[in-house]
Amino acid sequence: MEVPGSLLLLILAATLSVAVAYDPLDPNGNITIKWDVMSWTPDGYVAMVTINNYQTYRQIMSPGWTVGWTWARREVIWSMVGAQATEQGDCSRFKANIPHCCRRTPAVVDLLPGVPYNQQIANCCRGGVLPAYGQDPAAAVAAFQVSVGQAGTTNRTVKLPKNFTLLGPGPGYTCGHAKVVPSTVFLTPDRRRKTQALMTWNVTCTYSQHLASKYPSCCVSFSSFYNETIVPCAKCACGCDAHKPCVRSERDRKRLAVTGKHNANAHAHRGGGNGGAAAAALLQCTTHMCPVRVHWHVKLNYKEYWRAKITIANFNYRMNYTGWTLVAQHPNLDNITEVFSFDYKPVISYGSINDTAMFYGLKYFNDQLMEAGPHGNVQSEVLMRKDARTFTFRQGWAFPRKVYFNGDECQMPPPDSYPFLPNAAAPAASPVGSAVAVASTLVFLLMAWA
Numbered sequence: 001m002e003v004p005g006s007l008l009l010l011i012l013a014a015t016l017s018v019a020v021a022y023d024p025l026d027p028n029g030n031i032t033i034k035w036d037v038m039s040w041t042p043d044g045y046v047a048m049v050t051i052n053n054y055q056t057y058r059q060i061m062s063p064g065w066t067v068g069w070t071w072a073r074r075e076v077i078w079s080m081v082g083a084q085a086t087e088q089g090d091c092s093r094f095k096a097n098i099p100h101c102c103r104r105t106p107a108v109v110d111l112l113p114g115v116p117y118n119q120q121i122a123n124c125c126r127g128g129v130l131p132a133y134g135q136d137p138a139a140a141v142a143a144f145q146v147s148v149g150q151a152g153t154t155n156r157t158v159k160l161p162k163n164f165t166l167l168g169p170g171p172g173y174t175c176g177h178a179k180v181v182p183s184t185v186f187l188t189p190d191r192r193r194k195t196q197a198l199m200t201w202n203v204t205c206t207y208s209q210h211l212a213s214k215y216p217s218c219c220v221s222f223s224s225f226y227n228e229t230i231v232p233c234a235k236c237a238c239g240c241d242a243h244k245p246c247v248r249s250e251r252d253r254k255r256l257a258v259t260g261k262h263n264a265n266a267h268a269h270r271g272g273g274n275g276g277a278a279a280a281a282l283l284q285c286t287t288h289m290c291p292v293r294v295h296w297h298v299k300l301n302y303k304e305y306w307r308a309k310i311t312i313a314n315f316n317y318r319m320n321y322t323g324w325t326l327v328a329q330h331p332n333l334d335n336i337t338e339v340f341s342f343d344y345k346p347v348i349s350y351g352s353i354n355d356t357a358m359f360y361g362l363k364y365f366n367d368q369l370m371e372a373g374p375h376g377n378v379q380s381e382v383l384m385r386k387d388a389r390t391f392t393f394r395q396g397w398a399f400p401r402k403v404y405f406n407g408d409e410c411q412m413p414p415p416d417s418y419p420f421l422p423n424a425a426a427p428a429a430s431p432v433g434s435a436v437a438v439a440s441t442l443v444f445l446l447m448a449w450a
Contacts, residue, residue: 029055036197044151056134058407064128066167068107072159077101082124083144172212175205215239218410219290224298227419233288237411246285291316314376321369327404341380
């Protein structure tokens, strides 16, 4: 059977979009790792490594990022400031000065807050937490200094590291090759003199939800004031076999706390974390078995406005989310009048199209989504002005097209299950169909009387 050319192009486009980790709502989102060689040493160089998160709504949460690479030769790390290698490796060939790391494939992590000042550098020591660029651009950067030995000592003899990896904190990121770029230019504190790096190379890493997990990490449910039906998350939306065992009652949760399983993991991730890289999720037993559920409720209808309520619920007992983000795509989000209890920023990915919004918590109020339990939810309401040309409650128009939580797309309910208007329960009969029905009835009655 011959496959149409248009179908082949569609399959190829889908395959390529997964391969390059393309996000249609954040097409330019990436994490860039930049190496600036600041000085040469007798056997190598000192470099400032900067990690910039250019993703609009995807952050790296506790336990933080891990950057790895493979040395081109037999380079070693003599010392680091603002970060540390997780393993020293075999340094037995050194007699006097022992390097910080001798592994050919080092893995580097950020230092924790509160380390001594002589181990700190600007933009370091946050435990690897890296906010999204759209949420906090000033904080969406991390940095550390590394002194490399047994390496080249000029621009011509330096060999770039290869096979870069990034965990954030779990899998999902794919990094490209290091590329030499024009040297970074720096301004002195008085901004009257420019200096520049001796050599600079960049590495770009992109995220793919397909690589991060086999299943979604969140789901969406719907309800409305005009229909009593509550559309739940799809059954096993996040994989029922992926999160066993689960907590069915408060007694189960207390039993796990007594054995230490709950407290050990909860305190390890206190202050936020998606925890997938460090501890298995412990979820409340639900039909959807998702760590997070987003509920969109069409609440009120005014003459010129309408109001929706958004509730985010956490079903994971071993994780809380600090600095969470929620992204929704809906045609009326271009005309938001007011957002209650959440901060809001538009996400404009393509020219003037403004149908996507990013919501996140108010600092020190609800920017932390607590672990599962009575306080494991945050909620807000959104007031939107109607556009007479497009507004309707019919055919599920009032519900979002896409929803993302912490950068991962959530599983939506089936379109045919959306709440419908009461008068749309049965389609109205056409005039021609009604006339035919009446005529048929009359013929049948006349034949009966005859």
